[in-house]
Amino acid sequence: MKAGGWAGLFPVMATMGAVGCFDAVEPDVGPPLHDFCQNEDSDPSRDVEFTRDIVRGIFVDSNIACYDCHTADGRTPLGLEVGGLDLSSYSGLRSGGAVGGPDLVVVGRPCESILVQKISAGPPFGSRMPLDGPPFLDNEQRQLIIDWIAEGARDN
Numbered sequence: 576m577k578a579g580g581w582a583g584l585f586p587v588m589a590t591m592g593a594v595g596c597f598d599a600v601e602p603d604v605g606p607p608l609h610d611f612c613q614n615e616d617s618d619p620s621r622d623v624e625f626t627r628d629i630v631r632g633i634f635v636d637s638n639i640a641c642y643d644c645h646t647a648d649g650r651t652p653l654g655l656e657v658g659g660l661d662l663s664s665y666s667g668l669r670s671g672g673a674v675g676g677p678d679l680v681v682v683g684r685p686c687e688s689i690l691v692q693k694i695s696a697g698p699p700f701g702s703r704m705p706l707d708g709p710p711f712l713d714n715e716q717r718q719l720i721i722d723w724i725a726e727g728a729r730d731n
């Protein structure tokens with residue numbers, strides 16, 4: 576390079592700095608495509624109960640209404656007919672769905688469980704559940720499902 580080559584660049588760099596090119600390094604990429612997930616139980620002092628917390632607290636909840644679509648006597652049993660998933664009982668859930676099969680719940684591994692992936696942003700196939708959301712599950716409800724699987728996915 577000729578002597579003075581670098582010196583020639585100085586005015587250019589100074590101008591870029593002055594108009595803020597170096598400050599704007601973070602592109603606007605929008606929200607993350609997947610929700611954050613951790614396999615650990617977030618609160619080991621609390622025992623999540625399937626019937627009380629998951630079924631009554633979430634599956635039947637009128638805002639979420641998994642039951643409407645995932646039980647034979649639901650209002651629009653599309654989730655049962657198309658998704659092959661019966662949420663009317665513990666054994667129905669553990670039998671799995673049309674695509675996920677029994678991997679819907681991988682005991683002790685909530686993040687690998689398709690049930691958790693389907694209620695989160697960026698599901699591995701099909702739509703995020705509930706299909707007619709929003710509203711989707713809030714963070715507390717989602718964490719209850721994660722913790723229930725982390726604690727062994729018991730029928731309690």
Ligand code: HEC
Pocket residue numbers: 634639640641642643644645651653654655657658659660671672673674675676679689690693694700701702703704705706707712
């Ligand atoms: C408006 C109807 C509707 C509601 C409400 C609904 N689902 Fe679904 N669900 C479907 C349909 C249709 C499919 C199949 C298409 C797909 O996977 O996106 C499905 C598929 C699924 C699957 C994947 C099954 C498989 O292995 O193929 C899971 C898991 C699931 N739903 C869980 C839930 C949960 C949990 C709720 C409540 C939070 C819920 N769904 C609410 C209609 C519904």
